Amino acid sequence: MRLQLRNVNRVFRTKAGSVDAVHDVSLNVEPGEMVAITGRSGCGKTTLLNLMGGIDRPSSGSILVGGWTLGELSVRDLARVRRNSIGYVFQDFNLIPTLTAAENVAMPLELGGMKPRPAAEQAREALAGVIERDVADAFPDELSGGQQQRVAIARALVGERSVLLADEPTGALDELTAEVIMRMLFERAQRGAAVVVVTHDPGQAAWADRVVRMSDGVIVETTERSATPTELPV
Amino acid sequence: MSVKDGLLALLRTGPKHGYQLKIDFDEAAGDTWHLNFGQVYTTLQRLRRDGLVDEVDTDVEGRTTYRLTDQGSVVADRWFTTPVERTVDNRDEVSLKILIALKDPGLEIAEVLRVQRVNTMKALQDFTALRANRQEEDLRWTMHLDRLVFLAEAELRWIERTEERLRVPPDQKGVSDAVAVAQRQPSL
Numbered sequence: 001m002r003l004q005l006r007n008v009n010r011v012f013r014t015k016a017g018s019v020d021a022v023h024d025v026s027l028n029v030e031p032g033e034m035v036a037i038t039g040r041s042g043c044g045k046t047t048l049l050n051l052m053g054g055i056d057r058p059s060s061g062s063i064l065v066g067g068w069t070l071g072e073l074s075v076r077d078l079a080r081v082r083r084n085s086i087g088y089v090f091q092d093f094n095l096i097p098t099l100t101a102a103e104n105v106a107m108p109l110e111l112g113g114m115k116p117r118p119a120a121e122q123a124r125e126a127l128a129g130v131i132e133r134d135v136a137d138a139f140p141d142e143l144s145g146g147q148q149q150r151v152a153i154a155r156a157l158v159g160e161r162s163v164l165l166a167d168e169p170t171g172a173l174d175e176l177t178a179e180v181i182m183r184m185l186f187e188r189a190q191r192g193a194a195v196v197v198v199t200h201d202p203g204q205a206a207w208a209d210r211v212v213r214m215s216d217g218v219i220v221e222t223t224e225r226s227a228t229p230t231e232l233p234v
Numbered sequence: 235m236s237v238k239d240g241l242l243a244l245l246r247t248g249p250k251h252g253y254q255l256k257i258d259f260d261e262a263a264g265d266t267w268h269l270n271f272g273q274v275y276t277t278l279q280r281l282r283r284d285g286l287v288d289e290v291d292t293d294v295e296g297r298t299t300y301r302l303t304d305q306g307s308v309v310a311d312r313w314f315t316t317p318v319e320r321t322v323d324n325r326d327e328v329s330l331k332i333l334i335a336l337k338d339p340g341l342e343i344a345e346v347l348r349v350q351r352v353n354t355m356k357a358l359q360d361f362t363a364l365r366a367n368r369q370e371e372d373l374r375w376t377m378h379l380d381r382l383v384f385l386a387e388a389e390l391r392w393i394e395r396t397e398e399r400l401r402v403p404p405d406q407k408g409v410s411d412a413v414a415v416a417q418r419q420p421s422l
Contacts, residue, residue: 040394040398183366186366202355202358202386202387202390202391202394203358203362203383203384203387205355206355206358206359206361206362206383206386206387207359207362207363207366208359209359211355211359221348221351221352223352223355223356223359224356224359225356225359225360225363226356226359226360226363231364
């Protein structure tokens, strides 16, 4: 699915006045493409990701996911698009504390209409790709930050959703695990998903085909990788 | 590093002839540093003269096999157990360019930083994709790319830190503010 942002603005009104968190951003992310949004804290990158995921609504402009304009959908239809088409990895994991790791991962599948047993099987498979087997039945508060992050990533990756959005997905992880996670997102893009990763870390951003840099709510520069690098640039 | 240290180190695992040493060296260097055979041959001659290697035999194809002498073993062991002294590249063009730019109030330093950042980020993207598309078993090449990735990351971090020190939102303020800020900071 293609992700399209057209002249998107998001203004937050505070007592001190209004803040242009995102200002006139237009951006397309094609199926099979991985885009990183980078910039220093407060530049608007997380706000932009929340808008893409339908978690927040723009003050003006439109956001299209696979042809649907998020702002024109009913609450119910928006929930359906988010559940079936968008995988989201939050900065603070957002796991449900009363469900086990495996149940957290299975939940979007069951909400999408899958029977509990196949959903549980798929969830365990997705978990096995990112974490040791014995944590599947643990509750979030029994897991370390890094483990919770991996469960959150499994929940976003399960079910092959066609848009993947991740906010600082490797924040709590060690170097090699972070590389495993970035590789998963990279490979998911190679298999046709539209992937957007928000990160302040240039090493993580560099996994993307396109790195978009934001400053004060505006896209200030875009860097594209060589089409198919096969040898060292010299 | 010197070719001498490399050849002595490669001989630790057993006697080898010059061509095998060249192959092993090139492979270890991730095919990023190719020795020519003349270089290998003259180095081996010098090592023999200094008593660090001796000749085992010469096969029918005329290839001479070399092995470490006791003294050579000591030198090879010492190379592995002694840390490499940290050298600092004080002539790095990227940082010098920015530092010189600070002296030029007529220059748009934010633009100088931006142009460099785009270029270094692109190189980092290319290294990362090269590494991602390589097979796991190609460990040496992966490790070599890891290093290039980290060097590019370090340069990007330096550029970003510099921007913060100069407090120039790249899309807004002009150079005069940046230089004014820079000149107020004696550490720069």
